[in-house]
Amino acid sequence: MPAPIVAVVGRPNVGKSTLFNRIVGERMAIVEDQPGVTRDRLYAHAEWLNYEFRLIDTGGIEMSDEPFLTEIRGQVELALDEADVILMVVSGREGLTREDEVVAKMLYKTNKPVVLAVNKVDNPEMRSEVFDFYALGLGEPFPVSGSHGIGLGDVLDALVAHFPDEAAEQEDDAIRFSIIGRPNVGKSSMVNAILGEDRMIVSNIEGTTRDAVDTRFVTNDGDEFVMVDTAGIRKRGKVYENTEKYAVMRAMKAIDESNVILMVLDAETGIRDQDKHVAGYAHDAGKAMVIVVNKWDTLKKDNHTMTKFEEKIRQEFKFLDYAPIVFVSAKTGQRLDRLPDLIRDVDDNHRKRVASSSLNDVLMDAIAINPTPTDNGRRLRVYYATQVAVQPPTFVIFVNDVELMHFSYQRFLENKIREAFDFTGTPLKLIIRPRK
Ligand code: GDP
Ligand code: GDP
DSSP, X not given: OOOOEEEEEOSTTSSHHHHHHHHHTTOOOOSOOOTTOSOXXXXXXXXXXXXXXXXXXXXXXXXXXXXXXXXXXXXXXXXXXXXXXXXXXEETTXXXXXXXXXXXXXXXXXXXXXXXXXXXXXSGGGGGGGGGGGGGSSSOEEEOBTTTTBSHHHHHHHHHTTSOOGGGOOOOOSEEEEEEOSTTSSHHHHHHHHHHSXXXXXXXXXXXXXXXXXXXXXXXXXXXXXXXXXXXXXOOOOGGGGSHHHHHHHHHHHHHTOSEEXXXXXXXXXXXXXXXXXXXXXXXXXXXXXEEEEOGGGSOOOTTHHHHHHHHHHHHTGGGTTSOEEEOOTTTOTTGGGHHHHXXXXXXXXXXXXXXXXXHHHHHHHHHHSOOOEETTEEOOEEEEEEEETTTTEEEEEESOGGGOOHHHHHHHHHHHHHHSXXXXXXXXXXXXXXX
């Protein structure tokens, strides 16, 4: 099951992004790396003790043209829609303000747990300042200093104490997938087309603590699917939804919660940088992927149109060479019926296990055709390989010296593994280890 989500809320300048950065540490997810954007992180993975969780900095959504009340309402709505636990931040330096009270009032209406952090308490003498904040009615205020890294342990302890119980989650055989793509590529139209035709919608899953956003359906073949974040795709018309960063964050979150990603491109407008950004995140996260080119009906086609488009995709998305491509039209319904089978096939490959004996036969044959590289007279030796994990399939290859395994040779071995076993649609992870 996906890791719980903590959302950080509070009026501007109390230190939300400072705290976010402290908690996330070095393992950052860059949401946007344009120069001039100081606050580029909105969504990231974090851990504390044995807990993994995800953190959203609602202040990073940047609705700065909006008046305070609209902006803060947007932040709180975002937190309520996405999070399991809310971290409200105030400032011990400025003390309790009217604006803090406004934020707290909005949080009363929810039944989500709230942890209150009083930031900028940089030294012990200031600790008495926190008592004023009991007046917010959100329970015990925890003094912290984001810039000095003081007091974070207590806040994190309080947060993880509210995480949903993992034991309560039940086993599930359904295939979890999400539809990802820029605005206007046709995601909603695709959802409606897929769900509209002879599919039985089993039920909307009530998230344990989150709003129901996933749709479960069964195909005529009896395969069960869960479409992740259907509500997000269908657009709910909230203030914060118009921001670009929100769209990217939402996509990252849906990717984390899925096994298979349908990456939708628009045949009419072609490939954009934003497409690569999200695809790169899915690849790094080790998810299975199908590339769906939508609006195929809008092109004047000849015998080469499809091949040319495919070549262009392969060129632009070199790292996704394993992903099958399908050309569809959500408008006419062309080839949409192929999607369920494709999703199931790549999901099968994503969780495929191969026997060590066959794997080693394949590698030894590969090495016989194309001998291992040498460096300064030393030759790479490959001793043994074994699959250690699925989703994505992960292999450990034992060698004499890790330094001798060049990228191109590793690529060659990966291709040989792909030729021998069908791993269409899934990234593979190769871990090279020294054997003494
Ligand atoms: P946000 O708007 O709530 O995300 O606030 P920022 O994280 O951008 O911080 C606002 C300002 O407060 C910045 O100038 C920070 O350097 C400062 N700040 C953040 N945390 C602390 C802290 O623990 N102590 C002090 N003294 N200043 C802090
Ligand atoms: P989303 O923002 O990705 O969810 O995109 P929408 O589903 O809202 O579609 C954006 C626009 O593209 C709408 O005007 C749709 O009618 C149109 N559209 C979606 N799919 C197709 C398609 O296959 N062909 C054509 N011609 N238009 C499409």
